[in-house]
Amino acid sequence: MEHKFSWGIMGGGFISGQFAAALETMEDAEAGAVAFRSGKECPIAAKRYYNSYEQLAKDPEIDAVYIGTIHPMHFENAELCLKMGKPVLCEKPVTMNRKELIKLTELAEERETFFMEAVWTRFIPACSYIKEKIASGAFGKIRHMQISFGEKAGKEKERLFQARLGGGALLDIGVYGVNFAQWLLDEAPDYVGGWARKNEEGIDLTTFAQMQYPSGADVEITSSIEKKLSNTAYIITDKGEYVIPYFWRPDTLYCYELNGGFRTERLREKKVFPIRGNGYQYEAAAVQEAIAGKKKESAVMPWKDSLAVMQLLDDIRRKCGIVYPQDF
Numbered sequence: 581m582e583h584k585f586s587w588g589i590m591g592g593g594f595i596s597g598q599f600a601a602a603l604e605t606m607e608d609a610e611a612g613a614v615a616f617r618s619g620k621e622c623p624i625a626a627k628r629y630y631n632s633y634e635q636l637a638k639d640p641e642i643d644a645v646y647i648g649t650i651h652p653m654h655f656e657n658a659e660l661c662l663k664m665g666k667p668v669l670c671e672k673p674v675t676m677n678r679k680e681l682i683k684l685t686e687l688a689e690e691r692e693t694f695f696m697e698a699v700w701t702r703f704i705p706a707c708s709y710i711k712e713k714i715a716s717g718a719f720g721k722i723r724h725m726q727i728s729f730g731e732k733a734g735k736e737k738e739r740l741f742q743a744r745l746g747g748g749a750l751l752d753i754g755v756y757g758v759n760f761a762q763w764l765l766d767e768a769p770d771y772v773g774g775w776a777r778k779n780e781e782g783i784d785l786t787t788f789a790q791m792q793y794p795s796g797a798d799v800e801i802t803s804s805i806e807k808k809l810s811n812t813a814y815i816i817t818d819k820g821e822y823v824i825p826y827f828w829r830p831d832t833l834y835c836y837e838l839n840g841g842f843r844t845e846r847l848r849e850k851k852v853f854p855i856r857g858n859g860y861q862y863e864a865a866a867v868q869e870a871i872a873g874k875k876k877e878s879a880v881m882p883w884k885d886s887l888a889v890m891q892l893l894d895d896i897r898r899k900c901g902i903v904y905p906q907d908f
Contacts, residue, residue: 585868586612588642588666590633590657592622595671596648600624602860609864612642633657637664644694644871646864647671650739652746652906655680658695662687667694669867673755674698676746676906678890685883694871696878697886699759703862706830706853707760710815710822714764720819722765725799727757727827730786730809740805741783743904747805748784750776750896754803756828758896759889760813761791761799768888769793776900777806789896820848831855 585608589596592614600611604625613628615636622629630636636645637660644667647657655675661668662684674697675681688695701707713719730749733740740747769791776784786804793799802809813827821836835849863881870878877883897903 585609586641586643587864588612588636588639588645589614589624589626590636590645590647590661591649592616592624593648593650596646597624598858599646599648599860599864600626602858602864605857606861606864609861609868613639633660637661637666642666644669644867646698650746651751652676652744652904655684655906658684659687662691662693662695665691665693667867667871669696669698669863671698672759673751673890673893674886675890676751676904678887678894680906681887681890685887688876688883692876694867694876695883696867696870696881698863699756699881700860700863701756701760701828702763702880703866704829704853704855704859705862706824706833706851707827709851709853710824710833711763714815714817715766719815719822720817721795722797722815722817724797724814724816725761725764726814727760727799727812728802728809729753729756729811729828730802730804730807731811732807733805737805741779741781741785743781743783746904747781748787748902749803749805750784750787750789750893750900750902752803752805754787754789754801754896755889755893757801757803757813758789758892759885760827761801762885762889762892764815765793765795765797765799767793767795769799769892772892772895772899774896774899776902778900778902782901782903784900784902787896787900787902789899791892821846829855829859 611626614626615630616622647670771792774789776787785806813824815822823834
């Protein structure tokens with residue numbers, strides 16, 4: 581029987597469960613082991629279970645580790661794995677700030693070990709298509725982007741409202757919009773602005789960020805854990821308008837003619853991109869391919885992009901006065 585790629589999973593929460601579920605749809609991969617520190621029974625099916633992250637990192641049968649713990653733990657979890665020579669796929673935001681990420685990329689370089697931030701959006705078929713069309717110029721030059729991601733968080737997501745647990749809208753879901761804009765524009769902004777409505781702990785409940793770029797593009801990103809937003813990315817170029825509902829996991833793209841003379845019938849094309857399973861298997865497969873090719877980083881989600889996104893998040897947080905214990 582052909583060897584299956586054996587994934588180790590750190591954390592037994594929702595996002596780790598989603599990743600594990602995706603592995604079940606892949607013929608060449610499996611959840612080899614899960615490290616789960618909660619006193620509750622682990623809900624994820626795997627061959628082995630550990631109550632210590634160190635045990636998982638030392639497991640010789642694990643080919644790579646997926647880190648699905650809360651983001652204040654990402655740095656120490658990823659550092660542990662990289663020091664053990666274990667390839668790492670770490671959930672977004674990959675660290676709490678850029679200085680932590682620099683240390684991890686330097687460690688991955690030193691140990692010649694694969695390391696990638698898990699931004700599944702970049703591997704979803706619709707997003708791959710949009711990136712290709714923007715990069716080739718087929719969709720035109722981006723002039724404006726408006727991106728929102730917001731849902732009212734319930735009591736079961738109490739973590740999102742606590743500073744020590746890395747709560748807040750920007751790092752939890754705003755990172756998707758920042759990453760999406762950075763990916764499509766592929767340049768650093770020359771202006772970053774923002775404001776945030778915060779709770780008594782200083783955690784952002786709603787954050788609005790503005791970026792202006794050397795190319796002339798400007799971007800508005802709103803994220804919220806206190807209200808429902810449109811959850812859509814709008815891209816306006818010199819050739820058309822593109823609307824992407826649920827842009828972080830889209831299956832539909834609406835292409836419109838530019839609005840001239842207040843025309844109402846402007847829909848040029850509606851493209852549908854079916855997603856297999858829950859969508860996490862696309863990034864898992866990409867990581868497996870990169871590791872098989874002896875790569876240290878992904879061409880789709882390279883270290884330089886994670887560093888650029890983390891710089892933007894740091895800049896927005898400074899503008900908004902959002903501070904975490906890890907910043908000191």
